[in-house]
Amino acid sequence: MNRHKVMVVEDDAEIREALLEILEENGCDAVGAVNGERALAYLRSTDSLPCLILLDLMMPIMDGHAFREAQLQDPVLSRIPVVVVSAYRDVQTNAEKLNAATFIRKPPRIEELVSAIEQHC
Numbered sequence: 001m002n003r004h005k006v007m008v009v010e011d012d013a014e015i016r017e018a019l020l021e022i023l024e025e026n027g028c029d030a031v032g033a034v035n036g037e038r039a040l041a042y043l044r045s046t047d048s049l050p051c052l053i054l055l056d057l058m059m060p061i062m063d064g065h066a067f068r069e070a071q072l073q074d075p076v077l078s079r080i081p082v083v084v085v086s087a088y089r090d091v092q093t094n095a096e097k098l099n100a101a102t103f104i105r106k107p108p109r110i111e112e113l114v115s116a117i118e119q120h121c
Contacts (some may be wrong), residue, residue, distance in 0.1 A: 035062050091105055
């Protein structure tokens with residue numbers, strides 16, 4: 001896998017750190033954000049945008065829905081594909097409503113993450 005930059009937007013520190021570690025072990029540059037607000041602040045201030053965003057839906061301050069709405073309003077950020085990673089029972093419906101590239105149910109398998117990166121980066 002090429003050295004792709006991937007952002008993980010996840011409020012659960014253990015899950016976020018585990019995903020970042022898996023991504024790094026699989027050859028990615030990974031960056032994390034604790035909620036949608038922090039993710040937007042990072043994306044608006046970096047010179048090196050990720051090729052993919054792994055997005056949790058249930059987060060405090062700014063949840064995945066509000067993040068995606070704000071992301072889609074920005075012409076530059078809206079080009080970054082989003083993969084919803086969620087424990088929601090109806091994660092597929094939520095992903096479709098958010099116009100996400102795809103979805104992965106929690107807990108994600110490494111193969112699913114690698115496949116999503118290969119497909120969307």
